[in-house]
Structure formats: C-alpha cells, structure tokens
Amino acid sequence: MKPGHGEVLLAEGDVDVRAEEALLVAEFRRQLDLGMWAAVPLTADGGRRHAQMVKAFDEVPRDADRVIFFPRAAGGR
C-alpha cells in the first residue's frame, strides 16, 4: 500500500524456485527495513477471514499467495 497510489506490486515469484524465492526474501527484508508491517490475508475454517502479521519470511505460510506491506501503525490524534 502506498499513499496516493494504493496497491503496488513489489515482487512476485514462486517460493519453490530458488532464484525467485531469493528475490522475494530480498524484497521482504527491504520492506521491513523501510519500516513497513507485513501481513498475510488468510481464510479460517468457516470462511472467516483474518490476517496473520509476519516479521520474518519464514513465518509466511508456504501456500500464501501474497504478502501485503503497509506503513507501521502510530498513535493518531
């Protein structure tokens, strides 16, 4: 998510392909270094949707189809 722009595709690839996984890991780390939060949208049993916050690439479920990065929360006014 980018202010004034909305969704931006940062990187895509197959985690089962080593070169593409390395690309995804690098982009994941870059986004976290920029201070972004990362979340994976999931569907639980019964169809309920929720998100899983992830702080490391290893925490991303292998079958996740996307990771969403968004600015870190700060206390608002």
Add this chain to the structure above:
Amino acid sequence: MILALSATLIVIVALLWEVAQPRIAEAWARRQARWARVPVDVHDPGRERRAEQRARQLLRSCVNDEEWEMYRDLGFLRVWGALAGGPDQGGTEATRAGAPYAYLIYPHRPVVAFLPQTRELLAEYCVAFPDETRPYGSARLPDSDDVLAKWMALTGDERHLVDHANMHQPGRQLDPKQVRRDLWRLSQWEQARLKRLAREGGVGGPPAPPARPSAG
C-alpha cells in the same frame, strides 16, 4: 562654451536616469518573470480516485462477502474482538467477564470499541498509518487502504494495535450519537441481509462473534 554644454548635457542625462531607472528596472524584472521557467506541479485529479479504486479491490479480496458488503453499504467495518479478557486499554468489567465486544473501523477516523449487546461505547483508539517517505506527495493512504490496514492489524495482532493506539473516552472525535446511529444502521442492515439470504436460499443465521480464548 562646449564645456558648459557638455556639463549641462551630463546633468540632464543624470536627472533623466534618476527618474527613469526604477521604471526600467521594473520593466526588466517583469520581462524576466515572463520568460522564467516556473516549476509546475502537474496535478493529476484522477490519481486519488484511481488509488481508491485499487484500494477497494484489494480490500474486497481480503475480507469476506459480509464484511465487504457492510463497508460498501455502510462505510465502515465491524471486527469482533478476540482478546480473552477484552482490551487492556478501554476494557470494562463486562469485557473482562467475557462479554463479546467488537470494533467499528472507519476510514481515517478512530477505531471504536463497543459492546454489541448493549451498544455501549467503550473507547476510541486513534491510530494512523503514515508513510513518512511520502513517495507520492502525501502521507495519507487511500480510504479503503486505511480500513484494510486497521482490519489486518486488528485481526492479525489486536493487542499490539490497541497498545500502539492513543486511547480516548468515546466522544473525543466521533459523536457518540452518530456511532450509536451507525450501530442501529448496522443491525437494520444485518436483518435485511439475512432476509435476503433466506429468500435466495443461502445459508443464513445471525452473525456470531468468533470464539475467544478463556480469560485467565
């Protein structure tokens, strides 16, 4: 004779220069301003609208049908609270005893915690997602991205978000009457939706809060 004429000429020229110099300088400055390159901010009035459209698509792909329709029709989302003893900040005896509680998520407004059974407002949580790098000239996410960010943070790590937010008593930013009216609108909307689903033969039933881990 020549010397006298020359001196007189010099004096006349000097006087004329004194009179004309400001006008000449002003005319020169005007001419330079006309030809100067002025940086122009090429504002694209459709950019914000396109960003919001993309954000709505992303939100729709993340939340379930009920939540999407709720946001589309009412302009806010309800998320059930999942902490065993309720939120540390803003919780009450009721939430600590295990009463179901929920949040209303508005775009770029505080998150409001409430008790669905009594419509009692518990607290306002002021939280923002500013991007200080301002890559596109603004630190503000599109409305639907702001809602999605709050939804992800609440459903992903409710305690963390609540702890990061500035908590206030209800009514600091959002008019409690308006929020209670929104809760009434939500109940009316849910009844209408259930009737529609029943007519269409879909699976109906009142929405239930998710199971919360037992307190303690």
